[in-house]
Amino acid sequence: MSLFKARDWWSAVLGEGEEFDQGCLCVGDVDNSGTGHDKVVVGSYMGMLRIFSPHANKSSEGGIADAQLLEVQLQNAIIQMEVGKFVSCSELLHLAVLHPRKLSVYSVSGTAGNVEHGDQYQLKLVYEHNLKRTACNMTYGTFGGVTGHHSLCIQSMDGMLMFFEQDSYSFGRFLPGFLLPGPLVYNSRTDSFLTVSSARQLESYKYETLSVATEAESRQDPDLPLKTGGKRLTPDWTFVLGEQALDLSVPSFSHSSASVFVLGERNLYCLRDNGQIRFMKKLEYNPSCFLPYTSVTDGTTNLLVGIHTNMLQVYQDVTLKWAAQLPFVPVAVRISNFQELKGVVVSLSSDGHLLCSYMGTDPSFFTTPKVDAREADYEQVDAEMKKLQKFIREVKASCVMQASKMTVGVQPPLAVTQDQFALEPMGQSISDFLLNISKVFKLGPNFLFPGVPRVLQCRFRLPLVLVCVPSSPTKTTKFKITVETNQPPVNLNSIFPEFSSKSEDKDGNTLAFQFLSGAKVTVLASKTSQRYRIQSDSFEDMWLVVKELVQRFDQHFSKLGVKDFKKSFSGPLPLQEYFLSVDHHFQLRVSAQQYQDLLSERAVQFRAIQRRLLTRFKDKTPAPLQNLDTLLDATYSQVMALAEAAEENRALLEEAFVRLRSATHLLVLLLSLWQGLTPDQTAILEATLLPLLHDTPQLGWEESCDAAVSHLLRSCLSRSPKDQATSLAQAGGPVLTLPRDTDRLKKHITLMCDRIGKGGRLTLASEANVQVPAQVQNLAAPGDFWSVVFHLFSHVQKKELSPGRARTRGEIHFSH
Template sequence: MSLFKIRNFWTTHSEHDESFDQNSLIVHKLNSDFDVIITASHSGILRIFNPNCTLIDNGGYQGFSPNDLVVEKSCDSPILQVATGKLVLGNPSTQLAVLHPRSLTVYSLVFHAGKTDHGNQSYLQVVYEHKLHRSAASFVIGPFGGCQNRDFICVQSLDGILSFFEQESQVHHVTLPDFLLPAPLCYIIKTDSFVTSNSGWEIISYRYKVLLDASEEYSDPIYAKPKMLSEWTYNLGEWPVDIQVINDVNNRQTWIVVLGEKNLFCLSENGQLKFMKKLDYCPICMHIYVIDTNIYTIITSETQMLLVYENTTLKWSAQSELLPVSLNKIFLKDIKGALVLLSEDGRLDCCYLGTEPSFFIAPPLNVPEIDFVKAEEELKNLEKTLADSYNIDPTAQNNTEKDLQVTLFVDSNIEICTYQHNIKNAASNYMCRVTIKLQPQRNFQEVQVSVYVLRPLKVVPSIHFFSNLCDGKTLESHVFVDEAQDVPSLELEIKVSLITNLGVPHAISKKTMLPATLILEACSPEKENTHRITLIINQSAVGLSKLFPEYIDIENQQSSPNAIGLRGPSGNTGTILLAKSSERYRLQSNSLSLLSVVLEQLILRLRRNFANASDFKIIFNSSLPSPEVFEYISEHFAVKNEVKKLKESLSQVCAQFRLIQKRLITKYRAKNPSSLKSLEFLLDDTHADILEAAGNLESENEKLFKCQINLSCALHLIKQLIGLLNIDDELVTYLNSIFCPLVNDIEGQAWEDVMDGSLCYLLRTVMAKTEKDRLRAPQTSFEEINNMAKFEKHFSQVLERIPKQNSLKESNDGLFTEETEIQPDKSDGSSSDQKIEKPIGSQYGEFSTRLLSARKSLMRRHTTGEGTNEDLI
């Protein structure tokens, strides 16, 4: 258990679905005695908080109250950044500047005091507004040019143009050289210069006077980019996440702190490196301040760790409850120095760094005299135990499940889904709650809990991560249907990956079933359907009202007790029938994809009902539905090829679009450019082709997603039916690994390519008809499938040979063993039951000779024309 903690004493959260970034939070006095918190969201909502943290009777703080929200203003456009400064001529007070994508607005906070706290009135009054000609990225405020008692504004656009505003009027604008993407921009008062980063990952500084002269020399900053001389440059070697400037009042120096993707840099005002710190994590944001000539840097990592550095020395680290995207320091009336954390979804916390003291005081012990002989023997035994523990594999020695107890619980009560997803015209729109409890018996360095379901089911959140886990945790996730498609399986699996303090990795896996009411609804049963599956059990039949009580209508139970109807998320319906005179269950539907989850539920409930019967079996004697499954495969193959063609077409028109752009740039740079109407027409026409190709590709990808789900349902159905056949367990393991319901088409290798290679391997090894076929080398390469005829042949052969494997195994022909049995030599007259052992070298030699003989015989038949040029299988 860590001693260092982050203590929250004031917390609030945005009421709407808003998003924030590192420029959405500032802390400033804003014409008051103490600091206030100003937040701005991308939804255009501006808030000003004045936390009133008063002590209560139990020694804590009051926390958030509605009176703490001073101003809440909704703007018409998103807010990119907020800042404060003296932005009105002749007014010594501080104003608030708000940057929108196409405008810059300056507000003044007006406050009217009331007789009580709830009678105070505050509002923001617009002082002036600037319309921007280009889309803005960020801005910075400062006394440019050494002016006194007033501040100017510099706005950086997305295309690298700096626009300068001297309060109510725009002065000039200039384009930054070597610009690619907007980088953090800051201003140094002491040197009157701007610091940013260019496309070469260099920290570069420009004097304000140089920028002013460049803007006066060239009237158009786009078509005539000036060659500006930088004051200094520093090769950073990585993209800067944030750049901040801090002034050391004691030494009268200014330091530039740059937070990179992998390192922390501190530069002087002249670009000289003071120190550098290599980070072993991914930083998110930072805040800097100076105490007694020492630079303190607060950094948050992607694992929700808050780390405090004094120069390059780590002084404090603690785990935060949220992942902040922006942080700052604040000085309140009752708390002199606190931290403000803002998360991406709008949670705002005021906290301080504290410790968790231990109130346990060990009682005094009567220490006896030390027996050195006994202590030496105990030390030797301990050293031997430690040595043995390092020599033995820790994963085999420690019981992981005892060290970390994982409890999985699925709530059977479904709720109305509150998540935004892509579901359209689905039969149901529900979600169920999944609770995971972790109870560690010792400390773990890292613990990650992943929740898996099959598409179109979706889990939110699907991953939970903890570092330095020492206390019990209760996790919650929600499962819902993301698309109006049939679900292959309702199985839910969690995988817990953990690393102990010794660096040893472990894994825990648990499975459970989701409630059927999440996706299936009761409907009227149908008499005739296209697809039928019949199951037989060796026990007395159980009524459907007992197996599926949630789908039986009590009022109509007597009218149709032996049939129930189920409707899936796609709207397809299925029926379960119970024979009146035999122990048979029939599943039928017009859609084969729906039968997967219906069959899964029937098998699960039958086995649960006959759990006490040791000889209970479910028998499937019919043939496997290979033609119906292959229809899904053919449809998936056709749509996949169409997606491939559309991607190639989109790549071609994009390449053409880039060539036209390069030609336009060449024309722009010419001293006497010719007419651009033809290129403009060609550019518009190509852009329209790109939009059309992208739209077609998007619709075809949606169709491919549906084909993948339907194929996944068919494969899971085949997998369940194979498990009901009376075949060898080893073969069932092979088939389950091949008929996996996860259908993925990765770049360069489709599902059919991998499936065909797996089918060929089965047909040439464990499912070979004769021993001669087994002697042929198995296929190990994966080739792209261009013709479905060969794939259909392999697929049909595997499904046809599955029911025959039981008889083949009983014939003892060696098809299911890794080594070929060698018959004893009967020439000496000994009995046939006598076993003659041969040296292992003789066995290998005989095996190789037979293999060579079989290959020569095959080649001779091929050259003489005796045999046909059939496939090897």
């Protein structure tokens, strides 16, 4: 921080609740007094225009009133103001005020007063231009080398440059590749305009090029051929900044140092008129505004830079010469010459603090008072510390846990009858409550500080008996899966004890499950080998049983102390059965799109018939309806029938997506057993094949899964390092839309399974040590799950859809 402060010479606070910005401050001899003394002109977004002539009366109320020459309330917000020769056949200075939809040019005149109240100033409108487009900023200068008067150029919010020569409109041009407006400045030395585009590059356009370019009556695509005569507008030169520019400035006080200054968000640039860089200064702070001004050293330029830490720094090129503290963050800074003092720094804040200051130091006569040195009484300090610690413990003990809310969420087709529960206030303190539940939720030490709202999350597995019941085994089925282990056969009744009481096979070699929707899944254990067969007539419904069987095998052998337990799947992968679910889901998506198109057509037809009927009814002379009422009824019936069909198709699509998700989980599980994938690799594979939790009309599973699988094939599953490096160097990609068919997707999934089977390594980082994004690492990180016995199960609603097609996992969120 600077040891010096900007010395307050004159200051004022303008209005209440008004807002100011970069273009709301300008200085100049706006009243043409002829003395060469500047006036300070301030405009606000509230439309208030004020003109001051500061003097050394400090900031007293009388001083502010005496210094204010004029205060006028305009109808529109003031975006920017400039002082120049804007009236033809006149050498006097006038004030140009830019509004969002209007450009006004005023003359400021003063009349000598005959009484003690002083002179009287008036603001008269000379001419104005109504703008067809919303203005952003403007610049002025001697466009085209014309001397004696100034022309104006306004940049609109949609990228059009509008040129005005005094009271007439000249022409307008659209900037190529425009997205958002940037700073705009005119360089009189090269007769060109400088701006910063949305591509974060400085662009220069010559006035001559702009004048002969295509007329901008309406915005055109730059890739299309020209509709009117003229040349396509291209910049004379560009310079890539790599950051957004806050302001541009082209000093005109020294032609020897032909420089263009650009203030970026993190850097200060100085360029020559031809776009070559002279120097660049990396800033270690966030700047707010800047102003180049003349230097006493030849070949150098001084700069005032305002920053967001209430500082005003003075640079000579790249060397810091001075730093001063301001009472606010400046949004605009100017240098003025007043009658009593030359070179005054005028700064303005966003809330209306106007300050005229100068650099330097004033002597300070403050002396530090002497403090009587006395020895500390350690016994008294120790007693006071114990008293404060006792008070803190009492406050913590009296802080009782407030009412908490618990939110429960399950995945479809399961649902809960009540998803939110309000817990009554607990008698124990917050600290005791957090310490008790930290054993279940595994909280960190930073979570145990009371007084701050907390959110806890716990995932748990629902019991299998919630979605299926024991049944009689089925011998002939369509789909079969065999899981092998390296341990002796296990009695299935000990693996599934909740189903053993109603099982028909007391030997424990066969166990059948029947889901609430009616689908049956049978598990057969071999008596002589270490194989287990899962079979069913529904491919998707087998996933839940296979997953539960594998998890219970892990728990069973872990309790027995077996450390080398392994499970595997010998194949082949049931890809054709899996692709049946993919095709069924895709056909329903196509039907949904067709229903949407038909509904749009019928709705347009319905509205057109309504308009014609309304015209007939409003007609003073009755005319026959020509069966329009019959056509309206028929169209309405078609709209309702299509809406009902679309709603039915939507329900089928939701069910098909649940079935597809279950089939995908089964395929991932079989792949992990087939190749012995690690939990991290299984998580990557699951995130690839299931990138969406829900289907939407804008983004579906097919295109999302195809993009993810294609990325794996081009990166970690690529055959050659060259293809892998080429894939990592690519940026962006095509827009994801509904494909025409599923052939490409099925081909990519088959190729991915083939490469994994041949030893492909699933990893998020390439062999070139590519940095892995943190959010992708979190996505692929395997989570821990706790089996929690909770009374929630009584609130779970048993739906008629097959629960085997859902993940039996719930979530509980606590918040207090």
